[in-house]
Amino acid sequence: MNLLEVKGITMQFGGLKAVANFNLNIDKNEIVGLIGPNGAGKTTCFNVIAGEYVPTQGKVFFEGRDITKSRPDQITKLGIARTFQNIRLFKDLTVLENVLIANHLNLQSNIFSATFRLPWYQKEEKIMYERSLQLLDQLKLTQYKNEKASSLPYGLQRRLEIARALATQPKLLLLDEPAAGMNPQESKELMYLIQELRDKFDLTIFMIEHHMPVIMGVCQRILVLDYGVTIAEGTPKEIQSNERVIAAYLGVEHIA
Amino acid sequence: MKRKIITSLIIIGIVIAILMLLQNTLDNFKLRILNLAGIYVIFAVSMNLINGFTGQLALGHAGFIAVGAYTYTLLVMDSDLKSMNFFLEPIVPFLSSVHWPFLPAVIMGGLLAGLAGLLIGAPVLRLRGDYLAIATLGFGEIIRTVFTNTQSITNGSLGLKAIPMPKSFLFIEMKNAFTWWVWTAVIITVIFHFLLVSSSYGRALKAIREDEKAAEAMGVNIFKHKVWAMVISSFFAGIGGALLASLMTTIDPLMFRFTLTFNILLIVVLGGMGSISGSVISAVVVTILMEWLRFLDQGFMGLPEIPGLRMVVFSTLLLLVVLFYPRGLMGNEELSWNKITKMFQRFHMQPREVRK
Numbered sequence: 001m002n003l004l005e006v007k008g009i010t011m012q013f014g015g016l017k018a019v020a021n022f023n024l025n026i027d028k029n030e031i032v033g034l035i036g037p038n039g040a041g042k043t044t045c046f047n048v049i050a051g052e053y054v055p056t057q058g059k060v061f062f063e064g065r066d067i068t069k070s071r072p073d074q075i076t077k078l079g080i081a082r083t084f085q086n087i088r089l090f091k092d093l094t095v096l097e098n099v100l101i102a103n104h105l106n107l108q109s110n111i112f113s114a115t116f117r118l119p120w121y122q123k124e125e126k127i128m129y130e131r132s133l134q135l136l137d138q139l140k141l142t143q144y145k146n147e148k149a150s151s152l153p154y155g156l157q158r159r160l161e162i163a164r165a166l167a168t169q170p171k172l173l174l175l176d177e178p179a180a181g182m183n184p185q186e187s188k189e190l191m192y193l194i195q196e197l198r199d200k201f202d203l204t205i206f207m208i209e210h211h212m213p214v215i216m217g218v219c220q221r222i223l224v225l226d227y228g229v230t231i232a233e234g235t236p237k238e239i240q241s242n243e244r245v246i247a248a249y250l251g252v253e254h255i256a
Numbered sequence: 257m258k259r260k261i262i263t264s265l266i267i268i269g270i271v272i273a274i275l276m277l278l279q280n281t282l283d284n285f286k287l288r289i290l291n292l293a294g295i296y297v298i299f300a301v302s303m304n305l306i307n308g309f310t311g312q313l314a315l316g317h318a319g320f321i322a323v324g325a326y327t328y329t330l331l332v333m334d335s336d337l338k339s340m341n342f343f344l345e346p347i348v349p350f351l352s353s354v355h356w357p358f359l360p361a362v363i364m365g366g367l368l369a370g371l372a373g374l375l376i377g378a379p380v381l382r383l384r385g386d387y388l389a390i391a392t393l394g395f396g397e398i399i400r401t402v403f404t405n406t407q408s409i410t411n412g413s414l415g416l417k418a419i420p421m422p423k424s425f426l427f428i429e430m431k432n433a434f435t436w437w438v439w440t441a442v443i444i445t446v447i448f449h450f451l452l453v454s455s456s457y458g459r460a461l462k463a464i465r466e467d468e469k470a471a472e473a474m475g476v477n478i479f480k481h482k483v484w485a486m487v488i489s490s491f492f493a494g495i496g497g498a499l500l501a502s503l504m505t506t507i508d509p510l511m512f513r514f515t516l517t518f519n520i521l522l523i524v525v526l527g528g529m530g531s532i533s534g535s536v537i538s539a540v541v542v543t544i545l546m547e548w549l550r551f552l553d554q555g556f557m558g559l560p561e562i563p564g565l566r567m568v569v570f571s572t573l574l575l576l577v578v579l580f581y582p583r584g585l586m587g588n589e590e591l592s593w594n595k596i597t598k599m600f601q602r603f604h605m606q607p608r609e610v611r612k
Contacts, residue, residue: 050473052469071472071477072469072472072473073472073473073474073475073476073477073478076472076473076474076475077475081473081474082473084469084470084473088467088469088470088473089467089470090462090463090466090467090470090471091466091467092462092466092588093459093462093463093466097459097462100456100459101459101460101462101463101471101474101476102474102475103456104456104457104459104460104463104474104475104476105474105475105476107456111452111455111457111484111488114452114455114456114457115448115451115452115455115457116451117451117455121455121456124456125455125456128456164474165474167474168474168475
C-alpha cells in the first residue's frame, strides 16, 4: 500500500485551472521532488494534500484513508506535516515555544486540567518539553531556544520550521522550497539534513524545490508540473534529459 | 515551579494586606472606586484573553456583561423586590419566587454569559478580523435590545432597582464584604488567566494570534480553541457583570451599550494586548482617572460645564498610545521581578557604562 495516494486531483479557482488531473503515489521512506516553473501549481498541490484546499475533483488517500475533505489540523494529526514557502513561524514566540506548540496536538488533558496543572497534565507537559528540547538539539537549535523566532537568521528560521513540523511526529513531511534563499553551502547542508532526517525519523519526504542541485541530489523520484499538468515523472537522470521538461524550463525555438 | 507558587502566594498576601489597609482607611466613595476598579480588572483581563492572546477582535463584551448582570439580579432579588420593580408588567411566574444567595447567583451569571458566548461564538468565530468585530458588536447590541424588549423578564428599559449587596463574606458578616468578594474574584480571575495562558492551550491560543494558517498546519484545531477562549472570556465577563450589578444596585439596558465594550478595549489596548499584568495596571489606573478627572466635566478654569469632557482625555491618551507606543504599557509581556530589577539595573548601570 502506498503511504500517500493522490488520484486525479483538479483544482479550479474560478476560470483558472491551477492543477489538472494530478496523480501521485508515494511509498514509505521515499524522497520525492516536485518541480516546475513559477506558477505551475506546485504549492497548490501541497495545499490540497495538506487540507488547505478541497480539490474540485479527485481524491487524496493517506495510509488508505480518504483525507480529501479533512481539515488541515486533522491531517496533521494523521501524520502529514508541512513547512511553508514563505516562512510562517510564530514570530513573537520563542524558538522553544514554536516547537512546543507543534506538540500540542498530542495533548490528552483538557483545557481545565491544563489550566489547573493537574498531575496528568504536568506529566504530559514534561514529556512535551523533553521531546522539544531533544528535537532542538537534533537540529542544532538549542542555543537559540529562548530567542524570538523572528530574531533568527533566515537559514535557521527554515531549520526551525522543519523542527516544528517534525514535532508533530509526522510520517510524511511536505517541504515547500526548503532551500529558497540559501547559498550553495547552506543548501548542501540542507541536502544532508533531509537525508539524515529521513533515516532518523523514519520519514517519507515530498518536497518542492527550485534549486536543481538539491532536488537532483536528494530525490529518488521527481515529478515535473507545468501549467498544472504533470509533464514528466522519473528518476533525476530521466528528468534531466527529458525534452518536455527542458522545453518547459527553457522554452523551445519555433521556426515559423 | 515551587518558586513561582511561593512568589504568587506572596503577591496574593500583599494584595490582601493592601486591601485590609484600604478598606479601613478609605471613605465610602473611594471604596466604591476600588470595587469598580476590581470589576474593570475582571472585564479587561477576560477581554484580553480573546482579543490580546487569541488575536480575535471580538467586541461583544458588553452583551456578556449584561447577561451576567441580569442573571445575577433576577436570581438574587426576593419576590417583594421583584413585585416592586415590575409594576408595569408582572414578572414571569417561574422567576418571581426565585431567591438565591449571592455566590451561586454570581456563578450562574458567569455560566449563562459563558453559554451566550458559546451560542454567539460558534457561528461567528468562523469570521476573521473586521467581519468578526462587526458581527460580535452586532450580537452584543442584540443582547441589549432583547433585554430592552422582554418586559416581563428584565423589566425592559425601566431597569431593575434596589439590587441587594452581600452583607457577608464566606458566611462571615462584615462591613465591607462586597469589596472582599470583588477582589477575591479579581485574584481568581487573574490567576486563572495566568495559568491558562502559560499552559499548552495558552500557547495554542497565541499561535492562532501569530499565524492562523501555521497554527492549523501544526494540528491546532483553531475553531475549537477560539470558541474555548470566547466561552471563558464571556464567563468572566458575566462574573464581572454580576458584581457590577451588585455594586451599582441598579441596572438598565442602557448601561450595556457598546461604549462599555470600548471602555474595556481602551483599557486592554493601553495595558498591552496580550499582557495580563498590563490589563490589571491599566484597569486600575483608568478607573481611578475616570473618577478623578470628573472635575473636567464640572467646568474648570472658567470653562463652562461640559459633560463628558474627561472622555476627551482618554481619547487623546488612546491616540497618543496608538501613535507612539502601539504595543501599550506592557506589550505582550508580563511584569516580572526580572523585568523590574533589570529596569533598575539599567538605571544604575548607565553612568558606569559612560565612564568606560
